[in-house]
Amino acid sequence: DGYREALDLNLLGTVAMCQRAVPAMQAAGWGRVVAITSIGARQPIGRLMASSTARAGVTGFLKVLATEVAADGVTVNSVQPGVHVTDRLGHLAPGDLDDLRADIPAGELGDPADFGAVVAFLCSTHARFVTGVGLAVDGGASRSLL
DSSP: OHHHHHIIIIIIHHHHHHHHHHHHHHHHTOEEEEEEOOGGGTSOOTTOHHHHHHHHHHHHHHHHHHHHHGGGTEEEEEEEEOOBOSGGGGGSOHHHHHHHHHTOTTSSOBOHHHHHHHHHHHHSGGGTTOOSOEEEESTTOOOOOO
16 A cells, blocks of 8 residues: 555655764764655645655654754754645646645745755754754645644
8 A cells, every 4th residue: 555655755764864864963063954745744635645644754753853863963854845836747737737826825836946945044054943843835825833
């Protein structure tokens, strides 16, 4: 089923990468972990049950990891993209894009450059006090308060 694949790829892959990378960051006294998850971690997406479940698990793992390594100068966050203009949207018809756009309070689809700027900020020294956060980059589309 899709659950095993989603958990292996998203959750267990993230855990394995952190297990390998974070100790070196701790030893250096500085580091940044930024996982790209999905808005489905915050607000589950219909028909994507396995993916939403796995990504929520990633978010929980990262939150706990953030508390364990913050004193070592390592921040741990996730970025949860909504709908952005990428090749992945290429299979949708123009009418489908209009429907997606209508559900976004900002009135437009995300630009990958905007998303990248958020990731760059979280990787910078300016984000030293931002840790344990799952940040939605979705033009206000998620209805979640947290």
